[in-house]
Amino acid sequence: MKKNFFLNFFSFSKKKRKKVVENKNNILKKNKKIHHISVSNVDKNIFDSSNIISKRSFTNSLMDVSQKSSRDCDKYNLNKVDIQSNQDAKKISTGKNLLELKNNSFINRNNFIKNLKEKLKKTRNYLGLGIKNIFSNKNVDVNLFNKLEEQLLLSDIGFATTNLIINNLKKETIRNKLSNTKEVYDLLKGQMLNILSKVEKNIDVVQSDFPFVILMVGVNGVGKTTTVGKLAAKYKKLGKSVMLAAGDTFRAAAIEQLKEWGFKNNISVIAQRMNADPAAVVFDAIKSAQAKKIDILIIDTAGRLHNKVYLMNELKKIKRVVNKVNILAPHEIILVVDACSGQNIVQQTKLFHESLDLTGIVITKLDGTAKGGVIFSVANQFYIPIYYIGTGENITDLKVFNSRTFIESIF
The missing domain is CATH 1.20.5 (Single alpha-helices involved in coiled-coils or other helix-helix interfaces)
Structure with a gap:
């Protein structure tokens, strides 16, 4: 009888112990750590039958120890973390x-x-909302395409690019048998995105070549010197060592403006007196940058009319001087254009590209014009990468060009 009592007692206690341990493990799992608890790890005196007064006191004692072991895992050597659980x-x-x-x-x-x-409010109101209003009509017909063509031309997208967009849009509409204006509208945005995505590219700075030379060119008043300063500040923030060359020696304000950018960003500026030979200034700048192991040298040049041959020849001379010092330079020849010029940008790009073989474009002052549609014309006709767009005077307003973001901002 006594023997059966103890057998039943310890059988019952074993179940209780197992349940307590399982409960504890579940609590610890919630904390994403599983502590392995076994009876052998707990004070063995607890299980001595001489210390047990009743089943209830035994269970309570075991629960007390279990709770204590949760608080003092190190003391009872229970802080074994399951590896898989940790992972x-x-x-x-x-x-x-x-x-x-x-x-x-x-x-x-x-x-x-x-x-x-x-920032692109004016272009969005004229181009984006203008197109959206056309598609408010529920009918997909000839009248829709005629109105769309007119709106694209008025938005400075240009005849060639407008013609391309309209013809492709008509073909896709017929081929896919589209009768919903929403579908045609989405198709239009996709085609315009496709045009811009072809010229979306970042400047790839060659680290092993000192210095990496960027030659900035453009006509008067497009914001060229300001763009040079902003670009220099961006590279300085990225941890690059930067030097500026004041190649615009025909305008005293340009030299002072560049020096001011250098002072604000703790960047060296190589400059000479006004009316000095720009090629000589550039030569000195490259030699200095090579000696100091400068990462990036940005050359500002005088604004000049793209249709004046002798002025364009001066730029060619600067390019030859740079190339003599470093056969791989200039690594980038970037044209800065003013979006307010509209379709005149196309002519500027054409002549500068023929003379210098441009590698990239920066379009400034997009915040102050409704003629932002010209960006589609430039992208479609030249396939020259558009690196940055300017949307204001602040240094943060020189933004890396992203085709999808631009489309979303316009439409």
Whole structure:
């Protein structure tokens, strides 16, 4: 009888112990750590039958020890972490970080687009909203395409590019048998995005070549010197060593303006007296940059009319001087154009490209004009990468060109 009692007692206690341990493990799993608890790890005196008064006191004692072991894992040597559990916890943590990063990126992108929409307000109101109003008509017919063609031409997209867009739009509409204006509208945005995506590219700075030479050119008044200063500040912020060359020796204000940018950003500026030979200034700048192991040298040049042969020849001379010092330079020849010039930009790009073989374009002052549609014409006709767009006077208003973001900001 006594023997059966103890057998039943310890059978019952074993179940209780197992249940307590399982409960504890479940609690610890919630904290993403699993502590392995076994009876052998707990004070063995607890199980001595001489210390047991009743089943209830035994169970309570075991629960007390279990709780104590949770608080003092190190004391009872119970702090054995399951490796797989740690890995799972790490995955969950990493997933949360990635999700948080993705959310932050999404928020930043939305803020960026919102800001760009505000900057491109004039172009958006004239081009984007103008096109949207045309598609408010429910009928997909000849009248729709005629009105669209007129709106594109008025938005400075140019005849050649407008003709391309309209013809492709008609073909795709017929081929896909589209009868809904919303579908045709989306098709239009896709075609315009395709035009811009072909010229979306970043400047690839060659690290092994000192210095990496960027030659900035353009006509008078397009914001060339300001763009040089902003670009220099961007590279300095990225940890690059930068030097500026004041190649515009015909305008005293240009030299002072460039020196001011250099002072603000702690960047060296190589300059000479007014009316000095620009090629000589550039030569000195390259030699200095080579000696100091400067990462990037940006050369500002005098604004000149693109249709004046002798002025364009001076730019060619600067290019030859740079090339003699470093056969791979200039690594970039970037044309700066003013969006307010509209279709005149096309002619500027054509003549500068013929003379210097341009590698990139920066379009400034997009915030102050409704003629932003010219960007489609330039992209379609020349396939020259558009590196940056200017949307204001602040240093943050020189933005890396992104075709999708631009389309979203316009439409």
